[in-house]
Amino acid sequence: MRRPLQILSTVGALGALTGLALFAPAPASAQAAYSFHGTTAGGSMFNRPATPLAPTPALSGKVVRYSSQAFFTNSNATCSFSSVQEAGFDGVIYLYSGAFDPANPLVHLVKASDNGPQGVHFSAFTDVALQGNQSYYLVTAGAEPAAQGTFTNFLSCTGATRILAGDGSMPSYDGRYGELRKGRFRISATWTNFQQVSGVGTFVPLGSEDSGILWFFSPSNFEVMIKIVDGCTLNNRYWVFFAALTNVEFHITVHDTWTDTSKVYDNALGVSAAAITDSSAFATCP
Structure with a gap:
């Protein structure tokens, strides 16, 4: 059974709060998108993988706090991920397929991003092929041992009818889209x-x-x-x-x-x- 890990909120349509747009059928060609908002403050710790992953994934030796978000799509999809680390927090994002074991953080690791195109406090990777109904874990961690704070991670997929939290639910609207x-x-x-x-x-x-x-x-x-x-x-x-x-x-x-x-x-x-x-x-x- 899929279970959500520290998923604090997800976004829907601006008009969803009216009670109308929430139940309106989406165009068949529209993308699925959600945002996950959370914090690493007070979270568990692990030895985060070094970035970039190429040529050979390795551990960074930096023990940092992290937050993990489980999700899956209900069909095969190509997805893009971006993260905004808020209030001065400098973070890194990692994508895991099938499982995430903080004691073995190089296993099942698919992607990683420290500073994205917009610089520090932003992370991103694009055009990631996801398998439908496969569990994935988006992990947000501090770049340095002392780094912890809040973040918003955006996920947008083509081909997916739904992006769902780890237990198959659709979390509530948070206004970030x-x-x-x-x-x-x-x-x-x-x-x-x-x-x-x-x-x-x-x-x-x-x-x-x-x-x-x-x-x-x-x-x-x-x-x-x-x-x-x-x-x-x-x-x-x-x-x-x-x-x-x-x-x-x-x-x-x-x-x-x-x-x-x-x-x-x-x-x-x-x-x-x-x-x-x-x-x-x-x-x-x-």
Whole structure:
């Protein structure tokens, strides 16, 4: 029997809290996606594998705290993983297939990532082929023995109808993805402030299928309003419009789940964010 390991929360559609979008059938071609939010603080410890794994996997000699999240897909899928380590926490992520034994952490190890394309506090690996109904374990650990803190791990898969927690359940909505236009467009955001502390944008539960509002630091302090406009009858495009009331660094990713295409909008640290009116964003009509 599959059992969840320290899965704290998972994300659904922005409109799920209305009680409507939660039960609306997803398009057959849409991707499955979830986020897992947790902490390594006070967790168990292991001798983490060194990164990168190539040419030969080896132990790092660094005994660190970790958190393990069990999951599986209900069909074969190609999946991408990304992690945001929050509030100054510097972490590493590992993917295990079939089992995770902290006493033998090189066994069943598939992938590992320390610092991703966005640098420290971010980890990622992409295009990982997963077997349907096979147990997997996403392990988040401190990069150094003293490193511990909170994190959000994002998982997105093509081909999978569902990504499920270790016991087959669907954990509750946590706002770390927003889904607009009936779930076709999936939106997420990360940020880094002037103290080099990073975090994940969280959607306010509005119940709108067209627009979303994000907060970074406090639920009462809104940072970004974003909407997807159907411009297919005008210029055969979906448009992305947003305005941000901030000068921190942020990265907003908009993903068309029907066509598996994405656009990323960036703002540099210290720059007052300009309004974006991208009327050529997605040439993916209808």
